[in-house]
Amino acid sequence: MRLVTTPRVSMLRELADRIGLRAGRGRVVVAIDGPLRSGKTALGDDLAAVFGERGTTAFRxxxxxxxxxxxxxxxxxxxxxxxxxxxxxxxxxxxRALVEPFRLGGSAGFVTRVWDTSRDAWVEPKWLTGPEDAVLVLDGRFVLRERLRGLWDFTIAIDGDPVDPADRIAYAECDPRTVADVVVVAAQN
Incomplete structure (x- = not known):
């Protein structure tokens, strides 16, 4: 299904092109980082929709x-x-549950969440598989910290200053905007 062309969708299509050029075919993992309430989840959802528009299987x-x-x-x-x-x-x-099995491809099952923070409880796993060519779009705070950075094929940071103490600690250690492949201006969120 073709998305309605808006400035945001046009920007996301260009971003998907860059991801494709950089990461190529196969299983691709895209990580989106940014401060609290910066629009990471909405950006991830919309980017996955753009991949879906192109016929690429996208997981969130x-x-x-x-x-x-x-x-x-x-x-x-x-x-x-x-x-x-x-x-x-x-x-x-x-x-263990998401990145490594997603990268294996084939019939290897992966889950997109293991914990429900509102209930403070494990979730019943919903094991997924996908085709050889697929994209996983993961959003979250601190995903571009050094110890995780090597997991991702393409990285996006949302431009915005830290808004809470944990973000300030993370940004003092390593501002995601300085290590991301692309920085998305907050106005585009």
């Missing part, structure tokens, strides 16, 4: 689906911005 995931439980986070000390930045997400589950 968010770091929100890979949080650690409140109990697991508490094991790392008091509830602070530092603790949230360092230990708020289960990066091991992200790798």
């Amino acid at each position: 995931a968010s770091m929100e689906g890979f949080h650690r439980s409140r109990e697991a986070q508490a094991a790392f000390g008091p509830d602070t911005a530092e603790r949230y930045y360092a230990h708020g997400f289960d990066e091991s589950a992200l790798r």
Whole structure:
């Protein structure tokens, strides 16, 4: 289905072209980072729709689906911005349940979320598979930190200044806008 052409859709089509040129064929993982409430999820949803418009199978995931439980986070000390930045997400589950099996292709199953933060509980896994050529669009805070950066084929940062203490810590360590393949201006969100 062809999307209605708007300035945002035109920008996303150009972005999808750049991703295709950079990453090529096969399984491609795109990561979108930005501060709290910057429009990461909407951008990811819209970018996946543009890939779908082209006939490319696109999957969506968010770091929100890979949080650690409140109990697991508490094991790392008091509830602070530092603790949230360092230990708020289960990066091991992200790798094991999503990124690594997605990259395997074929019949390897992957899940796009393992945790429900509102219930502070595991979710019933919905195992997915896809064709050899597919795109995974993942959005989330801190996805362009150094220890995760090598997982992604193409990276996008949303232009915007940190708005909460955890974002300020992350941006002091490494501003995602300085390492992303593309920076999307907040007005385009």
